[in-house]
Amino acid sequence: MAGAEHPEGPGSPAPAxxxxxxxxxxxxxxIQKMDKGPLGHIVAxxxxxxxxxxxxxxxxLAAELRRRGxxxxxxxxxxxxxxxxxxxxxxxxxxxxxxGIEPASxxxxxxxxxxxxxxxxxxxxxxxxxxLVTRLILQFFQGVNWGPLDYLLIDMPPGTSDxxxxxxxxxxxxxxxxxxxxxxxxxxxVTKAMNMARDLHVPLLGLVENMSYLSCPHCGKSIxxxxxxxxxxxxTEYDIPILARLPLDPAxxxxxxxxTVDALVLPDVARYADGLLEAIRAxxxxxxxLL
Amino acid sequence: MAGAEHPEGPGSPAPAxxxxxxxxxxxxxxIQKMDKGPLGHIVAxxxxxxxxxxxxxxxxLAAELRRRGxxxxxxxxxxxxxxxxxxxxxxxxxxxxxxGIEPASxxxxxxxxxxxxxxxxxxxxxxxxxxLVTRLILQFFQGVNWGPLDYLLIDMPPGTSDxxxxxxxxxxxxxxxxxxxxxxxxxxxVTKAMNMARDLHVPLLGLVENMSYLSCPHCGKSIxxxxxxxxxxxxTEYDIPILARLPLDPAxxxxxxxxTVDALVLPDVARYADGLLEAIRAxxxxxxxLL
Numbered sequence: 001m002a003g004a005e006h007p008e009g010p011g012s013p014a015p016a017x018x019x020x021x022x023x024x025x026x027x028x029x030x031i032q033k034m035d036k037g038p039l040g041h042i043v044a045x046x047x048x049x050x051x052x053x054x055x056x057x058x059x060x061l062a063a064e065l066r067r068r069g070x071x072x073x074x075x076x077x078x079x080x081x082x083x084x085x086x087x088x089x090x091x092x093x094x095x096x097x098x099x100g101i102e103p104a105s106x107x108x109x110x111x112x113x114x115x116x117x118x119x120x121x122x123x124x125x126x127x128x129x130x131x132l133v134t135r136l137i138l139q140f141f142q143g144v145n146w147g148p149l150d151y152l153l154i155d156m157p158p159g160t161s162d163x164x165x166x167x168x169x170x171x172x173x174x175x176x177x178x179x180x181x182x183x184x185x186x187x188x189x190v191t192k193a194m195n196m197a198r199d200l201h202v203p204l205l206g207l208v209e210n211m212s213y214l215s216c217p218h219c220g221k222s223i224x225x226x227x228x229x230x231x232x233x234x235x236t237e238y239d240i241p242i243l244a245r246l247p248l249d250p251a252x253x254x255x256x257x258x259x260t261v262d263a264l265v266l267p268d269v270a271r272y273a274d275g276l277l278e279a280i281r282a283x284x285x286x287x288x289x290l291l
Numbered sequence: 292m293a294g295a296e297h298p299e300g301p302g303s304p305a306p307a308x309x310x311x312x313x314x315x316x317x318x319x320x321x322i323q324k325m326d327k328g329p330l331g332h333i334v335a336x337x338x339x340x341x342x343x344x345x346x347x348x349x350x351x352l353a354a355e356l357r358r359r360g361x362x363x364x365x366x367x368x369x370x371x372x373x374x375x376x377x378x379x380x381x382x383x384x385x386x387x388x389x390x391g392i393e394p395a396s397x398x399x400x401x402x403x404x405x406x407x408x409x410x411x412x413x414x415x416x417x418x419x420x421x422x423l424v425t426r427l428i429l430q431f432f433q434g435v436n437w438g439p440l441d442y443l444l445i446d447m448p449p450g451t452s453d454x455x456x457x458x459x460x461x462x463x464x465x466x467x468x469x470x471x472x473x474x475x476x477x478x479x480x481v482t483k484a485m486n487m488a489r490d491l492h493v494p495l496l497g498l499v500e501n502m503s504y505l506s507c508p509h510c511g512k513s514i515x516x517x518x519x520x521x522x523x524x525x526x527t528e529y530d531i532p533i534l535a536r537l538p539l540d541p542a543x544x545x546x547x548x549x550x551t552v553d554a555l556v557l558p559d560v561a562r563y564a565d566g567l568l569e570a571i572r573a574x575x576x577x578x579x580x581l582l
Contacts, residue, residue, distance in 0.1 A: 048416070049372055050341005050449040080450035081340055081483075086476050125339070125451040125483035127490070130421030133452060158341040158449050159371035160416040161424055184548035185377050192372070192416035199418070219510035226544050253517050257475040 033172045034141065038148040041280055043205065044077075044167060044176040046156030048193030049186050053210035055083035056252060057179045057272075058155040059261045064273040066108045067265075070150040073103060075140050076114035077167060078157035079133045080126050085116040089259020092117030100145045108262045111149070113140045130162035137166050160196045168200040175203035175283055177243065177276060180231065181211045187230035194238055204240045205279040207231050208272060212245035241279060244272030324463045325432065329439040332571055334496065335368075335458060335467040337447030339484030340477050344501035346374035347543060348470045348563075349446040350552045355564040357399045358556070361441040364394060366431050367405035368458060369448035370424045371417050376407040380550020383408030391436045399553045402440070404431045421453035428457050451487045459491040466494035466574055468534065468567060471522065472502045478521035485529055495531045496570040498522050499563060503536035532570060535563030 036042065045058040058074060066072045076084040085091065088106040094117045095102045103111035115126050115136060128136075146152060154173065157163050167173065176197050180190040194204055209231040214223045231242050246252075246268050255264045327333065336349040346369070353363045367375040376382065379397040385408045386393045394402035406417050406427060419427075437443060445464065448454050458464065467488050471481040485495055500522040505514045516539065526533050537543075537559050546555045 051343055052341075078450075080452045081480050083476055083480070086479060122479060123482040123486055125487040125490075127451050127456060127487050129453050129456060159369075160418050161371045161453075162420050165418060165420060183544060185374055188377060188413060189372050189374070191414040195414055196416040196418050199416075214514075214516075216507040216509060216512070217514060218507060218512040221507070221509040223505075223508060223541075225505075225539065225541055227541075227548055248516065250514075250516055250518075253474060257518055 032170075034138075034170055036172045037146075039073075039146060039152045040148075040150040042152045042154065042171065042173045043276070043280070044154040044156050044173050044202070045179065046164065046176055046193055047179040047186070047190050048158060048160060048196075049180075049189035050081070050158035052179050052181045052186050052190075053246070054078075054158075054179045055087060055155050056256055056261065057177070057208050057210060057246065058153050059084060059087040059256075060246075060252075060264065060266070060269045061177075061273060061276065062110045062151075062153055063106075063108060063262050063264065064269045065151055066110050066262075068273070071109075071111075071148065073111040073146050073149045073152045074113075075137075075144075075152060075154045076112065076116070077137055077140070077154050077163050079115045079128065079136055079163065081157060082114045082116040084112055084155055085114050086122075086259060087256050087261045088112065090114075090117075091122070092119070094118075100143055101139075102145055106262045110262070111146060113144050134162050134166045137163060138170065141171050160192055164193070164196060165200075168197065168202050173202060174280060175205035177205050177208060179208045179210050180234065182209065182226040182229045182231075184227065184230060186226075187234055191234065191237075194234075203283050204238055205283065206241045206243035206275060207235055208243050209245045211248040214248040217250065241275060243275035243279065244268055246272070323461075325429075325461055327463045328437075330364075330437060330443045331439075331441040333443045333445065333462065333464045334567070334571070335445040335447050335464050335493070336470065337455065337467060337484055338470040338477070338481050339449060339451060339487075340471075340480035341372070341449035343470050343472045343477050343481075344537070345369075345449075345470045346378060346446050347547055347552065348468070348499050348501060348537065349444050350375060350378040350547075351537075351543075351555065351557070351560045352468075352564060352567065353401045353442075353444055354397075354399060354553050354555065355560045356442055357401050357553075359564070362400075362402075362439065364402040364437050364440045364443045365404075366428075366435075366443060366445045367403065367407070368428055368431070368445050368454050370406045370419065370427055370454065372448060373405045373407040375403055375446055376405050377413075377550060378547050378552045379403065381405075381408075382413070383410070385409075392430075392434055393436055397553045401553070402437060404435050425453050425457045428454060429461065432462050451483055455484070455487060456491075459488065459493050464493060465571060466496035468496050468499060470499045470501050471525065473500065473517040473520045473522075475518065475521060478525055482525065482528075485525075494574050495529060496574065497532045497534035497566060498526055499534050500536045502539040505539040508541065532566060534566030534570065535559055537563070
């Protein structure tokens with residue numbers, strides 16, 4: 001992408017202090033969104049709340065789109081709690097041959113950039129305050145040779161602080177998918193994130209309810225772990241579709257821990273991808289100016 | 292506590308810009324920890340990762356300590372994703388009669404301060420960058436009339452960015468409890484948080500494994516949802532005790548959603564409190580300088 005303009009590699013742990021002048025960013029106090037470049041669709045996946053399965057929902061979606069022949073990248077924006085590399089069994093470091101950062105690649109060819117690749121020991125924390133985190137996000141967007149991609153997915157961290165503010169204000173995302181669980185607490189916190197996105201004019205593409213159901217592997221009966229679903233209520237209130245309901249499935253947990261999410265094929269995920277593509281099309285039709 | 296020194300109430304959404312000069316904080320570029328004042332023990336509960344049950348582990352512990360007759364407060368440091376008020380069914384606003392912020396109180400008398408009390412609609416996000424979040428944390432510690440407390444628990448947000456940095460550098464915490472789940476991904480991210488705490492000289496008090504086991508409510512058999520436990524491995528590696536293993540229990544989820552955590556009595560939680568008190572005693576004995 002804009003690698004040639006920003007040749008700083010991952011060698012320096014703190015991203016370059018130079019502002020992203022040529023491709024947008026802050027200019028005279030006015031925040032401009034950066035150019036989309038050769039990226040077809042940019043979709044953020046978030047929740048506000050941690051641990052609801054944002055990263056697995058991102059990874060499963062990427063794998064499904066890739067299986068359908070699309071070129072796909074994942075920008076892991078959870079700088080201080082990165083999960084994406086683990087889900088695909090990827091390790092760093094990233095390479096840079098003087099023309100920008102080369103993303104890592106999963107077995108199926110999904111391109112991935114994550115702060116996890118910047119540390120030698122996977123257990124080393126990235127202890128950075130907001131401004132540094134923000135700069136790394138921008139470098140991950142504009143300093144990486146993403147190449148032409150049909151879809152760039154952004155795995156968002158929990159919270160409504162620096163990272164979502166920066167992503168919403170400076171990266172030209174087409175919209176955001178929100179992940180929640182049936183817990184009422186997750187509903188509460190995802191609505192905070194949805195209100196933030198709406199305030200910042202980011203289209204809400206749809207909901208994914210994760211840990212939606214669980215079947216006992218012994219007796220086959222359904223277990224109501226987290227109370228009744230809240231997705232229908234949120235869907236109606238915000239007038240956005242439910243893209244998928246994903247199960248709490250030991251097979252998904254096992255694939256996440258083994259780094260083999262790439263190879264996981266689930267009918268629920270196929271429906272999720274269908275729903276997302278439909279939502280993107282609907283937004284393109286309704287609001288051409290935003291896309 | 293230091294209410295009289297910091298009479299700013301919650302009326303101004305952005306906390307006072309005045310540095311916490313009299314009770315520590317930054318002075319001449321050197322970070323000083325604030326005074327403990329009338330607080331017996333200050334314990335942070337965190338994980339690095341979201342959604343592993345930090346807040347419920349904090350709330351259940353507070354309720355158990357309160358049942359034993361202790362005076363207990365909870366500082367909800369998850370400013371952009373607050374969960375504690377919902378778990379106890381508390382709503383704002385906080386009051387301030389000119390002598391500092393009065394915490395809210397649960398039915399059993401646990402004193403609580405949270406950013407949730409600063410917004411009128413519970414779904415309103417707190418969209419703040421790091422510096423503002425940091426100031427609110429300091430105000431929640433020093434500008435609140437905590438009164439004499441046996442235990443102040445700090446519910447930490449996910450990540451290793453502004454909030455944990457500020458808490459570790461400026462609040463005189465006795466130590467931290469780390470919550471994880473059996474997922475290997477949770478192990479990875481909790482070790483980042485543990486390394487951060489160790490780097491910043493915060494005693495690691497112990498581990499709580501949440502969502503540790505699940506019994507099918509239909510057939511009673513045990514379900515291995517998240518793979519084999521990682522707690523023993525982490526416990527050995529870091530030489531800290533496993534304080535408790537808490538189940539993934541629909542009754543806990545229901546109490547969290549209903550705001551009745553205060554009234555939940557579980558044998559696992561009693562063991563958790565016992566373990567924590569023992570860990571605090573061991574640290575007091577071993578490292579008197581730190582306490």
